[in-house]
Amino acid sequence: MQKDFFEKLKQKTIIFDGAMGTMLMEAGQASTKSPILLNAEQPDLITDIHKRYYEAGADVVISNTFGGNPLKLAADGLEQQMELLNRQGVMLVRQSCPDGKFVAGDIGPCGKMLKPFGEISLEEMQQNFRSQAMVLIDAGVDLVIIETMYALEEALAAVRGVRQAGDILLLASMTFTRTKNGFFTMMGEDIARCATSLAEAGADMIGANCTLNSKDSIGLTEELRASTRKPILIQPNAGKPVTRKGVTYYEQTAAEFARDAAKIQAAGADMIGGCCGTTPEFIRALIAEINDLTV
Numbered sequence: 001m002q003k004d005f006f007e008k009l010k011q012k013t014i015i016f017d018g019a020m021g022t023m024l025m026e027a028g029q030a031s032t033k034s035p036i037l038l039n040a041e042q043p044d045l046i047t048d049i050h051k052r053y054y055e056a057g058a059d060v061v062i063s064n065t066f067g068g069n070p071l072k073l074a075a076d077g078l079e080q081q082m083e084l085l086n087r088q089g090v091m092l093v094r095q096s097c098p099d100g101k102f103v104a105g106d107i108g109p110c111g112k113m114l115k116p117f118g119e120i121s122l123e124e125m126q127q128n129f130r131s132q133a134m135v136l137i138d139a140g141v142d143l144v145i146i147e148t149m150y151a152l153e154e155a156l157a158a159v160r161g162v163r164q165a166g167d168i169l170l171l172a173s174m175t176f177t178r179t180k181n182g183f184f185t186m187m188g189e190d191i192a193r194c195a196t197s198l199a200e201a202g203a204d205m206i207g208a209n210c211t212l213n214s215k216d217s218i219g220l221t222e223e224l225r226a227s228t229r230k231p232i233l234i235q236p237n238a239g240k241p242v243t244r245k246g247v248t249y250y251e252q253t254a255a256e257f258a259r260d261a262a263k264i265q266a267a268g269a270d271m272i273g274g275c276c277g278t279t280p281e282f283i284r285a286l287i288a289e290i291n292d293l294t295v
């Protein structure tokens with residue numbers, strides 16, 4: 001599968017899906033505290049969202065297991081369901097996945113701070129990432145994506161945990177903010193340091209997702225491209241959320257996002273998808289824009 005994925009990377013820009021949370025909001029599930037529970041409670045809704053992304057043209061769809069770390073689940077009293085919810089999450093993407101396309105198992109932050117600021121050790125953190133990864137790999141994902149990581153230390157614990165869990169294609173994606181001095185994680189780490197450390201720890205591919213809109217992600221892509229030879233994935237947000245008359249929407253339109261996506265591709269991204277606020281409409285628009293340029 002690893003070979004198939006790299007083969008496809010040589011041929012084209014690989015397209016990832018857009019947001020899950022935004023689609024759940026549209027489906028009236030905004031108040032759901034633990035969206036991962038929907039894998040068991042509303043499997044048809046989750047399957048439908050996955051299918052819509054594949055139909056929009058996504059090559060890779062990410063499982064609804066962002067909150068599937070045992071530490072995160074324990075905060076909501078769901079630790080007993082760790083295996084079931086992660087396994088079910090992978091199954092729902094797998095059964096929506098057409099031939100020749102891919103299923104990514106999603107790993108998000110564990111929601112805990114490391115000692116001395118928090119109460120858990122690096123070793124404990126790594127073990128929890130390993131536990132989730134073992135279920136995702138056993139359930140049959142084609143690749144694992146660690147995403148929306150705000151701290152390099154946690155991202156590295158996740159990469160090492162996944163590496164311990166098994167032999168799987170692994171993408172690690174950090175979240176950066178833009179400051180007047182450049183792009184940094186919330187913990188102050190720069191792009192080059194993140195890209196180098198993640199690759200050294202065993203990530204096959206490096207990414208950046210969330211927080212930044214598509215316009216700011218163009219400069220970010222240039223800097224990430226200059227920092228690593230690994231394939232890179234960029235998944236911007238559709239701008240910032242705005243709530244008006246009780247309805248939340250995102251600032252950017254699909255057309256605007258798509259025009260920037262073409263520039264992100266030109267800046268060296270091998271893979272592009274969307275984070276918060278993006279929908280199948282965004283994925284469809286970005287594919288049309290990218291194809292226009294490459295024909």
Ligand SMILES: [Zn+2]
Pocket residue numbers: 209210211237275276
């Ligand atoms: Zn996001």
